[in-house]
Amino acid sequence: xxxxxxxxxxxxxxxxxxxxxxxxxxxxxxxxxxxxxxxxxxxxxxxxxxxxxxxxxxxxxxxxxxxxxxxxxxxxxxxxxxxxxxxxxxxxxxxxxxxxxxxxxxxxxxxxxxxxxxxxxxxxxxxxxxxxxxxxxxxxxxxxxxxxxxxxxxxxxxxxxxxxxxxxxxxxxxxxxxxxxxxxxxxxxxxxxxxxxxxxxxxxxxxxxxxxxxxxxxxxxxxxxxxxxxxxxxxxxxxxxxxxxxxxxxxxxxxxxxxxxxxxxxxxxxxxxxxxxxxxxxxxxxxxxxxxxxxxxxxxxxxxxxxxxxxxxxxxxxxxxxxxxxxxxxxxxxxxxxxxxxxxxxxxxxxxxxxxxxxxxxxxxxxxxxxxxxxxxxxxxxxxxxxxxxxxxxxxxxxxxxxxxxxxxxxxxxxxxxxxxxxxxxxxxxxxxxxxxxxxxxxxxxxxxxxxxxxxxxxxxxxxxxxxxxxxxxxxxxxxxxxxxxxxxxx
Numbered sequence: 001x002x003x004x005x006x007x008x009x010x011x012x013x014x015x016x017x018x019x020x021x022x023x024x025x026x027x028x029x030x031x032x033x034x035x036x037x038x039x040x041x042x043x044x045x046x047x048x049x050x051x052x053x054x055x056x057x058x059x060x061x062x063x064x065x066x067x068x069x070x071x072x073x074x075x076x077x078x079x080x081x082x083x084x085x086x087x088x089x090x091x092x093x094x095x096x097x098x099x100x101x102x103x104x105x106x107x108x109x110x111x112x113x114x115x116x117x118x119x120x121x122x123x124x125x126x127x128x129x130x131x132x133x134x135x136x137x138x139x140x141x142x143x144x145x146x147x148x149x150x151x152x153x154x155x156x157x158x159x160x161x162x163x164x165x166x167x168x169x170x171x172x173x174x175x176x177x178x179x180x181x182x183x184x185x186x187x188x189x190x191x192x193x194x195x196x197x198x199x200x201x202x203x204x205x206x207x208x209x210x211x212x213x214x215x216x217x218x219x220x221x222x223x224x225x226x227x228x229x230x231x232x233x234x235x236x237x238x239x240x241x242x243x244x245x246x247x248x249x250x251x252x253x254x255x256x257x258x259x260x261x262x263x264x265x266x267x268x269x270x271x272x273x274x275x276x277x278x279x280x281x282x283x284x285x286x287x288x289x290x291x292x293x294x295x296x297x298x299x300x301x302x303x304x305x306x307x308x309x310x311x312x313x314x315x316x317x318x319x320x321x322x323x324x325x326x327x328x329x330x331x332x333x334x335x336x337x338x339x340x341x342x343x344x345x346x347x348x349x350x351x352x353x354x355x356x357x358x359x360x361x362x363x364x365x366x367x368x369x370x371x372x373x374x375x376x377x378x379x380x381x382x383x384x385x386x387x388x389x390x391x392x393x394x395x396x397x398x399x400x401x402x403x404x405x406x407x408x409x410x411x412x413x414x415x416x417x418x419x420x421x422x423x424x425x426x427x428x429x430x431x432x433x434x435x436x437x438x439x440x441x442x443x444x445x446x447x448x449x450x451x452x453x454x455x456x457x458x459x460x461x462x463x464x465x466x467x468x469x470x471x472x473x474x475x476x477x478x479x480x481x482x483x484x485x486x487x488x489x490x491x
Contacts, residue, residue: 009362019076033387036094046106067143094224103196109138114176134166185232225255236274294341298426315354353391402426423472434462
């Protein structure tokens with residue numbers, strides 16, 4: 001089973017040391033059992049070392065050229081990036097690159113063209129037609145001087161932008177002779193445009209350049225997969241061919257996950273259908289269910305946690321997460337799950353079979369700039385327990401509005417053990433759950449140490465399992481505890 005680490009958070013120091021810092025943490029990551037790391041965008045971005053990477057300037061500059069006031073990116077140099085990837089591969093950890101194809105930012109020159117001004121809340125409605133505007137759309141990359149690729153990007157490669165230099169005014173501009181892609185999210189009537197200079201995928205040169213870069217990047221890195229940024233704003237069918245080419249080039253099955261930020265399950269399912277099910281998606285609806293469960297003072301019906309989620313409808317295509325760089329406090333998509341519910345949330349994605357779980361760097365290592373502590377040893381235990389376990393049989397007890405639970409049969413070292421997880425967002429209590437009749441008489445203890453008295457399973461292989469107020473407990477066969485010690489699960 002895959003367990004992925006999102007290996008960055010928004011507020012990392014702008015010291016160009018992150019690639020090196022991850023490398024130093026590889027022994028820890030390997031011990032815990034992460035199968036793959038999702039690395040942040042590696043290309044030079046518009047704000048140089050201050051840019052998290054999503055303001056893409058030059059895809060071919062991975063921290064090699066003096067551009068945007070710096071040679072390294074926020075995270076480090078090209079050599080350090082490649083060294084990190086090689087080291088991860090040597091430690092049998094896959095690497096997934098974050099790529100941003102929706103837009104470019106930080107152009108080197110302006111161009112004067114004709115454009116239509118669009119309404120902010122309806123991108124198909126013209127406020128003014130055929131206005132002369134001055135826009136930042138010419139990318140010459142003077143610091144790179146044509147190395148790897150000498151193509152100059154101009155306004156012809158883009159559909160629109162959101163700033164007129166002539167008027168010093170922000171407004172959504174659709175360029176003359178260009179139209180927003182139709183096969184995109186329907187918000188604002190058409191949500192092709194998000195930010196920056198919006199790439200036009202109907203222009204053959206644009207598509208050719210992205211294919212050229214993809215071949216160059218994949219050949220150099222031997223990457224194992226991609227996280228695709230902002231896919232709700234890109235033609236839903238675009239990536240199918242591009243990813244097919246990457247898989248052929250690398251001659252392996254790639255792990256692909258797309259960011260479609262919507263809590264509407266129907267939209268996610270439609271995207272999956274349009275993209276040929278080649279791309280997995282983050283389960284955004286599940287994130288919002290967990291957010292609601294953690295922030296409604298115990299009024300959320302816990303039986304509905306997986307209702308209208310991708311994990312419930314298409315688990316093989318669901319990538320689950322608790323928080324990420326966009327949900328952090330202060331970000332545009334802020335929906336941070338509070339500390340008291342973090343263990344609940346991670347138990348829901350790490351100790352269950354469905355979905356591919358992603359752990360957030362800020363939860364594993366903390367966010368020092370915002371005084372956010374790591375979730376702690378219990379998170380580490382869950383990650384490591386998943387590493388050495390095969391989940392065989394899962395039974396849900398989602399039968400109470402406040403207290404829910406489930407049981408699992410785990411296979412560890414060719415031997416089967418039982419596990420019972422129970423959690424509540426309100427008052428504590430207990431729940432009778434059956435693990436398996438074969439385990440009658442087995443003694444179970446609370447792995448998190450919140451209940452000191454062991455539980456003995458009855459003749460049916462069941463018992464009343466306990467949980468404290470607003471808490472979560474994981475009850476396991478006491479034999480597993482000795483294995484935990486042996487396998488150094490905990491830090």
